[in-house]
Amino acid sequence: xxxxxxxxxLIFFAALIYAVLPPLSYYTTYNYENNNNTLLVTAxxxxxxxxxxxxxxxxxxxxxxxxxxxxLVYEMNIHGNNPYEPFNYEIxxxxxxxxxxxxxxxxxxxxxxxxxxxxxxxxxxxxxxxYAPNIFMLGRVSFLVYLFGxxxxxxxxxxxxxxxxxxxxxxxxxxx
Numbered sequence: 001x002x003x004x005x006x007x008x009x010l011i012f013f014a015a016l017i018y019a020v021l022p023p024l025s026y027y028t029t030y031n032y033e034n035n036n037n038t039l040l041v042t043a044x045x046x047x048x049x050x051x052x053x054x055x056x057x058x059x060x061x062x063x064x065x066x067x068x069x070x071x072l073v074y075e076m077n078i079h080g081n082n083p084y085e086p087f088n089y090e091i092x093x094x095x096x097x098x099x100x101x102x103x104x105x106x107x108x109x110x111x112x113x114x115x116x117x118x119x120x121x122x123x124x125x126x127x128x129x130x131y132a133p134n135i136f137m138l139g140r141v142s143f144l145v146y147l148f149g150x151x152x153x154x155x156x157x158x159x160x161x162x163x164x165x166x167x168x169x170x171x172x173x174x175x176x
């Protein structure tokens with residue numbers, strides 16, 4: 001019984017520690033200068049018209065068919081494997097490494113004198129590269145299941161530990 005309790009307590013603490021650790025991608029280094037379309041971005045929080053993300057590091061590889069257009073190369077819109085959908089505030093505030101390719105152009109706004117165009121970037125892979133606990137990476141349902149499971153496991157472990165402790169106290173008092 002004591003061995004099982006010790007193992008369950010270790011599992012409980014491992015689950016708690018996992019929740020506060022960052023994802024494994026936090027420890028990965030990326031070469032933004034030599035890999036086109038490997039970009040470090042952050043979400044933009046501004047009014048319209050505005051691109052979805054701002055490029056912090058890296059270089060967009062613009063296809064030849066779009067080279068004649070005047071693009072904003074420090075911003076872009078994204079689609080595909082989008083880390084910001086569904087919206088998660090914690091992820092929205094992080095720096096994220098994106099890998100993918102430019103598939104089209106998108107117009108931010110246009111008037112007779114000038115148009116602002118940004119690349120439309122198809123995300124094939126992404127990694128969160130700034131610290132965010134694993135627990136914030138879970139969806140709503142998974143987050144609630146995790147909290148409920150941790151709570152139930154804690155209550156069961158507490159009750160079983162108290163029962164084992166009371167039994168050992170009774171065994172000690174019966175010897176005297």
